[in-house]
Structures are given as C-alpha cells and as structure tokens.
Amino acid sequence: MMVFRTLSDDHSDLAHSPLLRAALLTLHYAQDHGAIGLTQTKAFKRVFVHWAVKHFDWPGSGADGMFRYNKVINEYEFPPLEVLHYLLITLRLGRHFKGEFRLTKRGAELAQSPGRLLAELIPFFILDIDHASYARFAERPDGKWDVWMNVINVEADHGTTDHALFAAFYGDGHDRGNVGWREMAAFSSCVLRPLEWAGLLIETDEERAGKHVHHIFKTPLWRSALNLDIDGMLQPVPVQ
Incomplete structure (x- = not known):
C-alpha cells in the first residue's frame, strides 16, 4: 500500500519538488497575466516557454545551458514544461479557450494551496503518466x-x-x-x-x-x- 499525505501549505519540505514549484509558477503567471498564449498546435507560446526556462530553475536544464546553443526554445524542447502543461489540463487546473491557457476555478484555488496542489499533482504524475512517452x-x-x-x-x-x-x-x-x-x-x-x-x-x-x-x-x-x-x-x- 502506498499513501500520499497532504502536507500543510507552509511545510518546508514542499520546496524539494521541482514539479510543484513549476506548477505554482505557471498558475501564478496565468493569474497575473490573465492567460498564457497558445500556438496553433495548442502549445505554450515561446514567450512563456522562455520565461519558464528562466524561472523554473529545473535541475539539469538551467537557462544558461539551454540558451547557450538554442536562442529559440519551443515547448516540446523543454520536456518538464510539456509534461506540466498536460498535467494541468488533464487535472482540470487549466483549460484551453480561444487560443489561450486559462485557469479554472479549481486551478485558481490550488494555486494558493501548495500542500493540496502537491497532493493532486504528484500521485497522478507518478502513477498515471506514461513516462516512456x-x-x-x-x-x-x-x-x-x-x-x-x-x-x-x-x-x-x-x-x-x-x-x-x-x-x-x-x-x-x-x-x-x-x-x-x-x-x-x-x-x-x-x-x-x-x-x-x-x-x-x-x-x-x-x-x-x-x-x-x-x-x-x-x-x-x-x-x-x-x-x-x-x-x-x-x-x-x-x-x-
């Protein structure tokens, strides 16, 4: 048996999760800007992809290394963001509407509750995603x-x-x-x-x-x- 506990929103151990940090940054960005623009293929537009590369501080995929050889980066070239985008849509924390990614009511609520967001995000990511994809x-x-x-x-x-x-x-x-x-x-x-x-x-x-x-x-x-x-x-x- 494997149980994922829900931690308090101010629990210090939440800081160890790159995926939670990226999710919170993305949700807050969408809140602050009203939405995130999408391409014709419904990927995040490059302006946000570049922002994400710079701010996610992703282990092994730092901004300096990624921009050293690629001045233009698409969503599919930054796998953590591509996976996160899928997770947010599938868990109904965001939705695509008229060429934009917008938060749902549930997404806006969990953006303010890191402990609950982790409890929603991590079990689904680990247990239900086809990681070979x-x-x-x-x-x-x-x-x-x-x-x-x-x-x-x-x-x-x-x-x-x-x-x-x-x-x-x-x-x-x-x-x-x-x-x-x-x-x-x-x-x-x-x-x-x-x-x-x-x-x-x-x-x-x-x-x-x-x-x-x-x-x-x-x-x-x-x-x-x-x-x-x-x-x-x-x-x-x-x-x-």
Whole structure:
C-alpha cells in the first residue's frame, strides 16, 4: 500500500519538488497575466516557454545551458514544461479557450494551496503518466510502482547508486557500458527521473576511476509525503 499525505501549505519540505514549484509558477503567471498564449498546435507560446526556462530553475536544464546553443526554445524542447502543461489540463487546473491557457476555478484555488496542489499533482504524475512517452526510448521497465517504491524506500534510505537500485530489481551484470544499457536507461527514465521531478529523490554525480557514478538519495519530502508498507523497517535518520 502506498499513501500520499497532504502536507500543510507552509511545510518546508514542499520546496524539494521541482514539479510543484513549476506548477505554482505557471498558475501564478496565468493569474497575473490573465492567460498564457497558445500556438496553433495548442502549445505554450515561446514567450512563456522562455520565461519558464528562466524561472523554473529545473535541475539539469538551467537557462544558461539551454540558451547557450538554442536562442529559440519551443515547448516540446523543454520536456518538464510539456509534461506540466498536460498535467494541468488533464487535472482540470487549466483549460484551453480561444487560443489561450486559462485557469479554472479549481486551478485558481490550488494555486494558493501548495500542500493540496502537491497532493493532486504528484500521485497522478507518478502513477498515471506514461513516462516512456517523453523519454528518449520507448522501452518500459518491467515492474509496478508499489514494488519499486517500497524497495527504493529501503535501498535508498541512506543513499545508494542507480546501478545498485537497478540490480536490486533486475540483477547485476547490467551497465551503461555494456549490452544492458538500454534496460538501465529505461529504468532511469521511467522510474528514477519521475521521482526526481516530483522531488522525492535527488541525484548527485561523482567521477570515480574515469566513470560517472550516479548517487541516489531520498529527499525530506519522501519521508514527509509518503506512507509505505515497510516504513517501520527503516532505521531512524540520524539527527545532524
């Protein structure tokens, strides 16, 4: 069983979620400007895409890096915004009307309630989205979210690596440098990355013996927002 708790609007752990931060910025922008302009294909217009790239402060997709080689960026070239746009429409927090994205009454209400917005946004994003649809590859890893989440809950409790997590589910012998790299990439794209975007995991890189090692840690938001079957088996986190 996996339960997502609703946190208070002033809970400090909400700050760990890039997706929540992006959603709040988008909803507030639409409120402040009355609407967000859409292209003929119903994507956000470039003026807002550029604003989002600059203000989302998205991990791994900072404004300096994205604008270094691309002076013009479309919505589909900034996947976090494309996914967020879909989420806001599907959850009926916004709607398309006469060439614009406008907030619904519900969207306007949740824009003022970060805790409730997280409780609406994150479970749907993690559990109901086809994460392979915006990944580089169409492959999907075998498994279910309740198993992935409970095992990660234990394996990453005091930090682990992406390789060790993959091995916990699918066995050792896979590596980004051998024939198993596609399976590892699918697991990273469809399991680890959504959890990072949600703000439940954080990844750091280290170069060791000429190879990049990807360390995975649970964020404080994981502990405050999730209630999982095996929480009682975990050792208390040492107080610094």
